[in-house]
Amino acid sequence: MIASVIVDVASKQTNKAFDYLVPAPFIPTVKPGMRVIVPFGPRKVQGFVLAVKGDTDVDTSKLKAVEDLVDVKPALTGELLQLAEWLTNKALCLQVIALKSMLPAAMRASYNKRISLAEGVNEQDLSEELKTFFHKNGSVMWDEVKKKSETLLGAVQKEIKSGRLFVEPVVKSNETKKKTNVVQRVLSTAEANEHAEALEKKAPKQSEVLRFMEEEPIAVARLLEKTNVSSGTVKSLVSKGFLTQFEVEEYRDPYEGRDFGVSKALPLMDQQKTALEAITSTVKEDRHETFLVHGITGSGKTEVYLQAIDYALKKGREAIVLVPEISLTPQMVHRFKERFGSEVAVLHSALSKGEKYDEWRKIRDKEVTVAVGARSAIFAPFENLGMIIIDEEHESSYKQEEAPRYHARDVAIERGKTYGCPVILGSATPSMESFARAKKGVYNLITMDRRVNDVKLPHVDIVDMRDELKSGNRSMFSVKLLDAMKDRLEKQEQIVLFLNRRGYSTFVLCRDCGYVAECPHCDISLTYHRSNQTCQCHYCGYQVTKPNRCPECESDHIRFFGSGTQKVEEELKKVLPEAKVIRMDVDTTRRKGSHEKLLTAFEKGGGDILLGTQMIAKGLDFPNITLVGVLTADTMLHIPDFRASEKTFQLLTQVSGRAGRHKKPGEVVVQSYTPEHFSIQLVKEHDYLSFFNREMYFRKQGEYPPYFFVTLINVSATELTKVVSVTGKIADYLRSSLSETTIIHGPATSAIPRIKDRYRYQCMIKYKNEPRIIHVLQEILKTYQAEMSRTDLAINIDTNPYMLM
DNA sequence: AGCACGCCGACT
DNA sequence: GTCGGCGTGCTC
Numbered sequence: 028m029i030a031s032v033i034v035d036v037a038s039k040q041t042n043k044a045f046d047y048l049v050p051a052p053f054i055p056t057v058k059p060g061m062r063v064i065v066p067f068g069p070r071k072v073q074g075f076v077l078a079v080k081g082d083t084d085v086d087t088s089k090l091k092a093v094e095d096l097v098d099v100k101p102a103l104t105g106e107l108l109q110l111a112e113w114l115t116n117k118a119l120c121l122q123v124i125a126l127k128s129m130l131p132a133a134m135r136a137s138y139n140k141r142i143s144l145a146e147g148v149n150e151q152d153l154s155e156e157l158k159t160f161f162h163k164n165g166s167v168m169w170d171e172v173k174k175k176s177e178t179l180l181g182a183v184q185k186e187i188k189s190g191r192l193f194v195e196p197v198v199k200s201n202e203t204k205k206k207t208n209v210v211q212r213v214l215s216t217a218e219a220n221e222h223a224e225a226l227e228k229k230a231p232k233q234s235e236v237l238r239f240m241e242e243e244p245i246a247v248a249r250l251l252e253k254t255n256v257s258s259g260t261v262k263s264l265v266s267k268g269f270l271t272q273f274e275v276e277e278y279r280d281p282y283e284g285r286d287f288g289v290s291k292a293l294p295l296m297d298q299q300k301t302a303l304e305a306i307t308s309t310v311k312e313d314r315h316e317t318f319l320v321h322g323i324t325g326s327g328k329t330e331v332y333l334q335a336i337d338y339a340l341k342k343g344r345e346a347i348v349l350v351p352e353i354s355l356t357p358q359m360v361h362r363f364k365e366r367f368g369s370e371v372a373v374l375h376s377a378l379s380k381g382e383k384y385d386e387w388r389k390i391r392d393k394e395v396t397v398a399v400g401a402r403s404a405i406f407a408p409f410e411n412l413g414m415i416i417i418d419e420e421h422e423s424s425y426k427q428e429e430a431p432r433y434h435a436r437d438v439a440i441e442r443g444k445t446y447g448c449p450v451i452l453g454s455a456t457p458s459m460e461s462f463a464r465a466k467k468g469v470y471n472l473i474t475m476d477r478r479v480n481d482v483k484l485p486h487v488d489i490v491d492m493r494d495e496l497k498s499g500n501r502s503m504f505s506v507k508l509l510d511a512m513k514d515r516l517e518k519q520e521q522i523v524l525f526l527n528r529r530g531y532s533t534f535v536l537c538r539d540c541g542y543v544a545e546c547p548h549c550d551i552s553l554t555y556h557r558s559n560q561t562c563q564c565h566y567c568g569y570q571v572t573k574p575n576r577c578p579e580c581e582s583d584h585i586r587f588f589g590s591g592t593q594k595v596e597e598e599l600k601k602v603l604p605e606a607k608v609i610r611m612d613v614d615t616t617r618r619k620g621s622h623e624k625l626l627t628a629f630e631k632g633g634g635d636i637l638l639g640t641q642m643i644a645k646g647l648d649f650p651n652i653t654l655v656g657v658l659t660a661d662t663m664l665h666i667p668d669f670r671a672s673e674k675t676f677q678l679l680t681q682v683s684g685r686a687g688r689h690k691k692p693g694e695v696v697v698q699s700y701t702p703e704h705f706s707i708q709l710v711k712e713h714d715y716l717s718f719f720n721r722e723m724y725f726r727k728q729g730e731y732p733p734y735f736f737v738t739l740i741n742v743s744a745t746e747l748t749k750v751v752s753v754t755g756k757i758a759d760y761l762r763s764s765l766s767e768t769t770i771i772h773g774p775a776t777s778a779i780p781r782i783k784d785r786y787r788y789q790c791m792i793k794y795k796n797e798p799r800i801i802h803v804l805q806e807i808l809k810t811y812q813a814e815m816s817r818t819d820l821a822i823n824i825d826t827n828p829y830m831l832m
Numbered sequence: 833a834g835c836a837c838g839c840c841g842a843c844t
Numbered sequence: 845g846t847c848g849g850c851g852t853g854c855t856c
Contacts, residue, residue, distance in 0.1 A: 035833095038833050040833090041833075067834095069834080069835060070834070070835080816833080
């Protein structure tokens with residue numbers, strides 16, 4: 028038997044299946060989708076079995092055998108293997124990359140080399156520096172040596188040449204399973220009592236344990252906690268043979284010990300009912316259809332999702348729910364856990380690698396029927412999918428910005444087609460692409476424009492910050508916002524302040540000579556961080572201590588302009604000293620669980636003002652928030668991206684939605700320097716449709732999606748001349764091989780011309796109908812393949828870019 | 833990707 | 845005459 032294997036070597040030249048003999052003992056077990064260890068050239072690598080077959084086209088004398096199986100059950104289902112192939116094509120990526128992206132990080136192999144003493148060689152025979160370096164078993168790992176020093180590595184390499192040491196490649200997967208120590212009584216109850224009595228005097232603690240133990244095994248940790256004895260006590264009982272001790276494997280439960288309660292289906296309003304019926308009818312008929320649920324904030328979309336899922340589950344099928352990374356706050360998880368209890372697996376970035384792996388295994392082992400998670404959860408290995416839901420469909424976090432550059436929405440629809448199940452896209456502010464498709468009838472549009480209990484939409488005020496400046500208010504808070512904040516503090520209601528920028532100030536400028544502090548590795552200005560007195564690059568992480576004098580002209584008129592969250596926090600302390608402020612941005616939420624901790628603190632009344640970036644725009648649903656302030660609405664509007672207006676409108680609408688979601692009416696104050704812009708004005712009217720129509724006009728004018736497809740080719744290298752010439756040649760080739768109606772922009776420098784010392788150029792292709800495009804792009808990659816492996820030239824192609832910089 | 837093979841320059 | 849530079853090609 029022969030296995031067709033994709034090896035874990037990310038290179039164009041190895042981007043094909045290699046055939047291996049399957050040794051007899053593996054024959055009954057090997058299945059497509061399993062991971063195996065195979066010899067590849069001089070080393071060993073992990074690989075994915077694509078197919079198992081009887082014969083091969085390869086010269087059989089060249090065939091090697093599968094070395095080992097990594098999985099007992101296939102890691103990927105047949106459907107996922109097919110999906111990987113589709114993804115490879117769609118995203119123009121290597122097959123292994125597509126395959127690996129479908130698995131949790133813990134299942135991706137890491138490679139190392141073991142260095143051992145050759146036979147008959149003693150540690151003392153080695154050169155001086157290596158004499159004390161080996162472990163007791165006479166070996167040491169390559170990485171350990173490398174970490175220590177380069178010279179040591181050199182010494183090792185010399186000894187390898189001399190034959191006193193030898194190396195062997197090691198493939199390691201990171202699948203650690205959680206194991207718990209348990210003990211079990213080996214005595215009958217009568218015997219146990221007997222021994223307990225005998226021990227009563229001499230060893231009262233042991234006696235106590237014996238009496239406490241039931242028939243079933245118990246975790247040692249739990250036993251110690253319950254009986255308040257020491258581990259020594261348990262140990263002596265084990266050595267006496269009264270208890271046996273062993274390890275059991277279990278799933279790590281990230282939500283262990285938490286009580287989610289139970290929720291029942293809520294009564295639905297008419298609009299919700301209509302939506303639910305439309306969705307369930309497709310489930311009933313096993314029909315694929317994509318729904319776009321355009322529901323304003325508070326219209327009860329989540330309840331519709333929950334009941335739709337319930338319907339699919341009752342039909343014996345499974346469901347995937349995607350939520351944007353950031354809104355995987357406990358609130359969303361709670362709602363699913365309350366409704367579906369232990370049927371839910373949660374996959375999001377705040378979980379540890381091991382926890383994610385365990386949640387994933389629950390899906391593979393069919394122990395759950397619902398997967399709730401961020402982007403990559405779209406690859407949940409279900410085999411009987413009945414529904415896929417993408418909440419906040421417009422969110423850009425559904426687009427992966429590294430290979431494979433896929434959009435979860437496209438993958439969802441692809442899987443929906445294979446399973447004949449509906450895909451539900453939900454949003455209060457759908458993406459232009461989705462809404463346009465819904466209007467064209469490609470998707471089924473469901474509108475939910477009524478709020479549950481008819482809670483009013485918040486009142487939105489737009490403040491022109493230019494007027495504030497004219498009337499002498501130079502602070503970052505308009506009179507209106509400040510008054511509103513004071514009012515809420517008095518009423519003990521909560522405030523959310525939104526600012527799209529972390530750090531302290533946006534740039535550092537010398538007032539005398541105009542010097543601006545820039546990153547030496549990226550063409551971008553540095554951000555001042557007050558907390559540690561540094562200037563940081565938000566692209567590469569470069570840091571320098573803040574200059575006291577201008578490095579150019581020695582002047583001490585160095586000033587910090589623009590404001591980030593840190594600065595706002597400081598200003599708030601000045602103008603509202605009595606307010607308790609909780610700041611939330613990447614800097615305060617870096618540690619695991621801190622996101623949740625800060626939110627809980629705020630919810631419990633531990634703060635009056637929640638100040639934050641992007642991450643507070645979604646998912647917050649606290650009844651006491653009655654004021655939302657947006658400090659600078661236009662920051663997003665001026666980025667060089669055709670989605671700038673769309674992003675601004677979505678974000679402002681999203682943030683506004685945080686206010687007055689319950690009984691108390693909400694108010695929103697939006698500060699702006701360009702308040703006349705339609706994407707800001709229409710937030711005030713809560714008018715998505717007008718926004719859509721206006722924006723569509725501009726998209727048509729600019730020949731952008733959804734009218735045109737866009738593909739972006741990014742070229743980068745450390746040598747500028749090379750980048751320019753390669754990009755130029757690519758543009759020429761595109762112009763000569765694509766149709767007349769296709770528009771090609773570039774070569775042009777990227778919006779950030781240099782990152783981490785690499786120059787960046789790009790070419791943009793805009794087309795309506797270009798059946799050959801994938802082929803043409805593949806040709807480009809093929810042409811530069813050799814040069815890319817030889818030099819540091821990199822060409823990245825994104826067939827649906829969300830980041831144009 | 834990694835590693836071997838192979839063909840030209842500065843060294844014991 | 846050899847050691848070692850990295851260009852080229854292969855891995856079932």
